[in-house]
Amino acid sequence: MATARREKRATERRNRDEEVLEAAIKLFYEKGYPASSIQDVADVVGVLKGSLYHYISSKEDLLFRILQQSHEQARAIMDEVSELDTSTLERLDEFLRRMYVWYLSNIERVSLYFNQGQYLTGERRTEMRAQGRDFRQYVRDLVAAAKEDGHLRADLDIKLAASFVLGALNSIPMWYRTSGTHSPDFIAREFAQMSLNALRPTPATNRQKRSAPAR
Template sequence: MPTATEQKIIDAAVRLFASQGYDATSVQEIVKAAEVTKGALYHYFRSKDDLLFEIYRLLITAQSADLDRIIALGLPAADTVREIMRSLVVSTAERVDETSVFFRELHRLGQERMADFRAERRRYHETFLAVVEKGQADGEFSSAVPADTVVLVAVGVVNQLPTWFRPDGQKSPARLADEIADFVLAGLRT
């Protein structure tokens, strides 16, 4: 969990990266927006790249913890898929700037960090995939569409949220989460 100062720096970086882009944002602008010293920024982050990675790390850590919590409930497959989708949509919509910044700047990660990103995303996908496969094997879900395609489409919809979701729009994250979960489950029904 970030300290209060660290969170101020992260929040300022997210706002600036989202509004003007990573390249166009200087460390000095982040320091000014966060109302901290340059020394404070460098106390927590060795570089702007480290700050970018921390934005991602906080998001994926929260989403993975939510996934683990949902799986631990031991719910039927349909309820588990609903909760996974709801959690993923809400966390993405509520942190739409972080998600947007990360996906737009993903190419900046070095090899090691990219490997970490891929490993965590793979774990998330494989866990979700296992839920859909179990639902199909148990007859709770239709097998008309392969489970891997279901997961790719479901997660793909969520990954596109930063391109069109607006926090001040007509739908709250919770309402949108329910609608997307209903859509995914409608496609899985037998």
């Protein structure tokens, strides 16, 4: 009986914890982090302000947890793609499609990551920056592997190509509207294909390689 009660309380705490995070995501997205308060979050959740401190230590802690959770979800996609038994080009394509779908399906989280993360301080700020560097390096590694296997242009600059791919991905919060006509899956397929087409060898580059004089 005691065990059942403990498990019930743990479940209730997890549920309330997620409720607090979701309320904060909505508020920070709509009002901006500086203009939002712990009282605002408490009002949305329907609890007293003091009760929130059972789940968080501060407003900045709340923002950090949201961004950290978002990174963990992206990290899960990275790990899953890394385990795929497929070609390096297909792995890059799969990563892009999955990440596009995640961005498009979590537009509020993504917007917070790029627009509100600047308000983190100290170790939290340092940690999020390190995670951002890891993400960018992961994309560079995917591009480099696909190039090494001959799937991408031989003259491709890895850092520029990765920046191009990430630029398209990270631009989503600036233009995407959930009221649009296209589904996340459709947009993900199209953008991933356009990104890869920009990196692949073209018939013109193939002809140039064949016609180049021997040295």
